Amino acid sequence: MKCAEYSRTGGSGDRVLPHIADWYERGELPGIRELARELGSIGALGMSLEGYGCAGASATQYGLACLELEAADSGIRSLVSVQGSLAMYAIHSFGSEDQKQQWLPGMAAGEIIGCFGLTEPDHGSDPAGMRTYAKRDGDDWVLSGRKMWITNGTVAGVAVVWARTDDGIRGFVVPTDTPGFSAPEIKHKWSLRASVTSELVLDDVRLPADAVLPEVTGLRGPLSCLSHARYGIVWGSVGAARSCFEAAVDYARTREQFGRPIGGFQLTQAKLADMAVELHKGILLAHHLGRRMDAGTLRPEQVSFGKLNNVREAIEICRTARTILGANGISLEYPVMRHATNLESVLTYEGTVEMHQLVLGKALTGLDAFR
Numbered sequence: 001m002k003c004a005e006y007s008r009t010g011g012s013g014d015r016v017l018p019h020i021a022d023w024y025e026r027g028e029l030p031g032i033r034e035l036a037r038e039l040g041s042i043g044a045l046g047m048s049l050e051g052y053g054c055a056g057a058s059a060t061q062y063g064l065a066c067l068e069l070e071a072a073d074s075g076i077r078s079l080v081s082v083q084g085s086l087a088m089y090a091i092h093s094f095g096s097e098d099q100k101q102q103w104l105p106g107m108a109a110g111e112i113i114g115c116f117g118l119t120e121p122d123h124g125s126d127p128a129g130m131r132t133y134a135k136r137d138g139d140d141w142v143l144s145g146r147k148m149w150i151t152n153g154t155v156a157g158v159a160v161v162w163a164r165t166d167d168g169i170r171g172f173v174v175p176t177d178t179p180g181f182s183a184p185e186i187k188h189k190w191s192l193r194a195s196v197t198s199e200l201v202l203d204d205v206r207l208p209a210d211a212v213l214p215e216v217t218g219l220r221g222p223l224s225c226l227s228h229a230r231y232g233i234v235w236g237s238v239g240a241a242r243s244c245f246e247a248a249v250d251y252a253r254t255r256e257q258f259g260r261p262i263g264g265f266q267l268t269q270a271k272l273a274d275m276a277v278e279l280h281k282g283i284l285l286a287h288h289l290g291r292r293m294d295a296g297t298l299r300p301e302q303v304s305f306g307k308l309n310n311v312r313e314a315i316e317i318c319r320t321a322r323t324i325l326g327a328n329g330i331s332l333e334y335p336v337m338r339h340a341t342n343l344e345s346v347l348t349y350e351g352t353v354e355m356h357q358l359v360l361g362k363a364l365t366g367l368d369a370f371r
Contacts, residue, residue: 016072021332023194027187029075032155032196033113036079040110044069044080046088052104054088059298060290063235067286070236071243074342075195077236082151083107085229087114090160090171094213094221099173103158115183117147117161117174117200118222124149125355127162127169128219132202134163134172134212141212143172143180143205149349153183153198160213161202162222171213171221180205191345227300230350234289234306237346238282240339241314245275247334248321255325262324271324275317282310301363304356312353315343 015038023029039045043055048062057065062084070077088107091099106112123129132145143163153159159174159181174181180203185196213221249272252263262268289306292298318340322329329336347353362368 016076020073020076020194021335021338024073024075024338025193025332027189027193029079029194029196032079033110035076036083036110036113038110039080040108044084045110046084046092046104046108047080049084049088049092049104049108052092052100053108054092054104055108058290059231059293060287063232063286063290066232066235067239067242067283069239071239073194073338074236074240074346075192077232077239078151078192078195081229081232081236082116083114085232086116086225087152087156087158087160089228090116090213090221090225091173093224094171094215095173096210096214098210099213103173107158112157113152113155115150115152115156115159115198115200116225117150117153117159118226119147119149121146121148121199125352127222130162130164130169132161132163134165134170136166137206139209141172141207141209143174143202143207145202147200147202149186150183150198150200151192152196153200154185154196156183159183159200161200168217169219169221170217172207172211173213174202174205174207174211178205178207191341223300226350227303230303230307231289231293231298233346233350234303234310235286237307237311237314237343238279238286240343240346241275241279241282241310241317244318244321244336244339245272245279247336248272248275248324251325251328251334268324271320275320278313279317282313285309299363301359304351304359307351308353308356308360311343311347315340315347318343 044065046054047057047065048059050056066077069080088104091103107114118127120130134141134143156176159176161172161174162169182201183198185198252268253261255262285306289298289302318336321336325334325336328334358369
């Protein structure tokens with residue numbers, strides 16, 4: 001499978017891993033456009049979509065690719081996830097044929113980078129409260145508002161932006177060279193540092209009538225995209241955890257204290273055993289959800305189950321690995337602290353812990369506790 005091999009055997013293993021600590025320390029992802037084209041060339045962008053130059057892979061294959069990419073860094077998986085599971089998925093699922101033909105082949109090839117504008121400065125977990133508004137002006141649409149914490153925004157050639165209209169929430173395909181659109185990059189992050197994160201500013205952005213996604217109205221559109229992206233996180237998070245677990249095992253075998261490797265002490269072995277159990281439970285859960293998605297039976301609350309469990313356990317694995325590495329655990333010479341800080345963002349994006357707990361609570365009781 002080319003995408004999985006990209007990470008472990010010569011792809012991101014050669015392309016990303018030798019440089020990722022430096023990129024993280026510098027807080028940038030240099031050559032992102034070239035990297036996007038390389039990812040497109042192996043079929044990683046829009047990987048589970050059919051047609052328009054997309055690979056048409058199974059959900060399980062896509063999940064395995066997310067695992068391997070996030071084993072390198074959460075920022076690399078985020079690039080792929082936002083491109084394929086949010087921006088491309090929205091156009092593929094809800095766009096017109098003309099929109100699909102115009103954008104998807106270039107996005108699948110990595111020639112066009114996309115972003116997804118839903119979260120706002122004052123509205124994260126409650127997208128229904130968004131203030132970005134699109135009004136009709138003759139045959140045109142005019143968009144005004146702001147979006148926040150948008151992966152890929154500064155380098156994107158197209159943005160899928162969700163806005164309120166007189167008829168409900170609608171999605172718009174916005175070329176980023178449209179007058180009134182800007183995407184300043186957000187700096188001073190201590191997580192996902194090797195990733196482009198942006199604000200989107202829409203200052204009376206005028207779009208033609210055919211810029212709207214015609215096949216969906218309301219929150220069903222963006223929420224279905226988020227569910228697809230969360231599925232990739234279920235897999236990706238255990239990739240980060242695996243990287244930290246492997247670093248801890250290698251360190252425990254070679255680091256000597258009191259005359260022998262620390263891996264020979266009972267407390268260290270207990271930590272490694274617990275980490276292995278949770279890691280492989282998470283991988284098995286991801287496989288189970290992938291098979292359900294491939295069978296067309298995966299429900300949104302099951303995706304919430306996977307995201308809630310796997311990210312929480314991945315963070316705990318990273319933290320435990322840090323204790324095994326001791327002071328070296330905070331050094332970028334090892335991947336542990338980088339993954340741990342990245343996962344703090346993964347924990348809250350695409351739905352916070354609390355939101356997924358309430359999704360599961362509603363599924364279990366039939367009672368809606370969101371309000």
